[in-house]
Amino acid sequence: MTLGRDKLHFLNTPTPLERMNNISEDLGIEFYLKRDDLTNYGTGGNKLRKLEYFIKDALEQKATMLLTIGGAQTNHGRLTAAVAAKYGLKSAIIAVDEYPGEISANLLLDGIMGCHVYLVRQDGEHTEIELMKQAIHDVTERWEHAGEKVYFIPMGGSNELGVLGYYDCALELDQQIREMKLPDPHVMVTVGSMGTYMGLETAIVNEHLDMRLTGIGIMPYTDLRKSAADYYRRVKDTYHLSADLKPEDLDLNTDYDCGEYNNPVHEVREAIYYMGKHEGIILDPCYTGKTFNAILQLAKNDYFRPGETVIMIHTGGIPGIYTKHHRTEMELELMKYMHII
């Protein structure tokens, strides 16, 4: 039970907290990964922790189908499909997006898990939000007419319920930090729809955890600090929490968003190759690659103290590597490793 809410326990937690020996040596910091990419359904990732709460709520409401939204390559959608499959529910994803020309990466995994994907085209007349709202209404009506009870999960699972997944993760990480006696830990995490960051931050300030948190934005936001403070206020009101947070209390870095969501970026790919070559661990080009690129740039600019304990939460997303627009760029750069003899 966390803040009065219960969940279904289907994850192989605690996920490992691993020291990256080669990177630590190279950067002169104590660099750790919290391996949430290793969570155990649908090829893993951060959204599973949120889904432990959503599936409990959905089953209590006698739902027979999970419906969520995102981009065509949504990791959250893929993991929603996985959890739906595990609990015998149907699943569907709605994306306002173009057909990418092939069923690859997350779309392929969605199909394997029997998830229906609805792609909605821009029509030049309505906003993306209007199109999405209409599609949610239409798809829900279609399935409910066919006898299903649809449970809707918002974008990225980032609402007041989803936040609890990373509240739990912060407590789990705190325990590991204590056991491993890591001094002054500085946790770095990707910020997308923000539920992951907010869960960690909410636990840190309300449970008085001894860790510093920095969120790395991976796309341009109008006012990330303000949206974060607004989100926290909703969480605080829902669970009657005591700690207050103002926008200026939140350590959110938007310097490494690379200008667009899910865009192919050379330096992000370089960060992915660096991690792959040094540690044999794979990052993704949309989220964790951008966060690790930020960490590399910050380390280069002496942002971290020598020997500082830096923990990056590896939130998964690896199927993103196989999307056409990322894969083709990497194929060109990595051709040098292909030898035909």
Ligand SMILES: Cc1ncc(COP(=O)(O)O)c(C=O)c1O
């Ligand atoms: C792999 C990965 N990392 C990080 C995030 C960001 O998490 P959040 O949306 O909770 O901010 C996402 C969101 O989709 C993700 O798929």
